[in-house]
Amino acid sequence: MKKKEKEKKLYKELAEKTKRIDELGIMMDQYEIKLEKAKRSIRRYQILVNNAKDILYSTNNKGIITFISSNVSVFGIKANDMINTKIKNYVVESDREKVDEIYKSDHNDRDELIILVRIMDRKKNIYWMEDHEKILKDDSGNFLGVIGIIREISERKNIEIEMENVRAGLQKKVDKKVLEFKKVVDQLRKEIIERMKVEEQLQYNLKIQQKIFEEVVNALSSAVEKRDPYTYGHQQNVTILTEAIAREMGFDEDQIEGIRIASLLHDIGKIIIPGEILSRPGNLTANEFNLIKEHPRTGYEILKGIEFPWNVADIILQHHERLDGSGYPDGLKEDEICIEAKILAVADVVEAMITHRPYRPACGREEAYKEILDNKGILYDPEVVDVCIDILKRNNFKFEER
Known part of the structure; x- marks a missing residue:
């Protein structure tokens, strides 16, 4: 009799454990369905990130x-x-x-x-x-x-909330033994989100860097235009010529982009100079000329805190330096001047002489050629001078009208 009761008790316990296992299996199936939905949501979010507009x-x-x-x-x-x-x-x-x-x-x-x-x-x-x-x-x-x-990041935030809700729901429904599986689930969740963040950050870093550069340069150029429309047009023309010279000299596209940005902003320091001084016909006083000579340093101070991937601030600081040390603001010589500033110096002088200025008519191409040829190796880099003249003559180069 006792043996039958014991067998009956064992069968009952076995049935209860079998039922418990079935319940756990159903819960695991439900979790896998929710996890798959979360993975699909993550994939949708990755597509969204790649097309995001910041x-x-x-x-x-x-x-x-x-x-x-x-x-x-x-x-x-x-x-x-x-x-x-x-x-x-x-x-x-x-x-x-x-x-x-x-x-x-x-x-x-x-x-x-x-x-x-x-x-x-x-x-x-x-x-x-x-x-x-x-x-x-x-x-x-x-x-x-x-x-x-x-x-x-609404999509990502909602995914994180959804996954947290899934985790919290499971925690309430399963017993302590099944909760051991939670560690695996959490690790998987962390790895998925971490991988997604790494991929997202790589794309985002590229987008944010390019966007910052474009927006900052456009904003600063716009500020110059509002202050002095002539200076803005001058910067645009100088940029066209510096790009052409740099490309002809064999610069790679990244270097060309650096000199393009510097050229677009090379006179940003003139924003502190009164407009009547910039456009007044006739000679300037010594004090007024000294004020104008400060514009490279002012431009440097404005831009030095911006983390460009090129030496933009230094190019702007040096673009009025000359090989013989007669330039300003620091009287640098020869190899103390970076090659980008040497290119910008020649393009700046040529554009200023060829085009009209508010305080005097254009000097003409021949006068511009004479200026840089007569001072080749003295004020201006010889290679840059040769390449510049070749471009202007060979390609029938024209500046935009202002």
């Missing part, structure tokens, strides 16, 4: 927007309407404290930061945004404002 902006130290790229219009907001308004106004109210903290700090211990905030468009749609900010400081370390790149 928004560039800058603010002063009060959080007032001084510049924002026009593609912010995808959120139903016009860029022009945002200028001179506080950036926190476009952030969901509960996230505004994060923005306020940026402009309350003196940032002595950091040069950049990343924050996550939510914004709301005019249709009340909420978007998660990742804001990469570069802290701007003057030479004394005083906080001037930020340059930032905003990218939408």
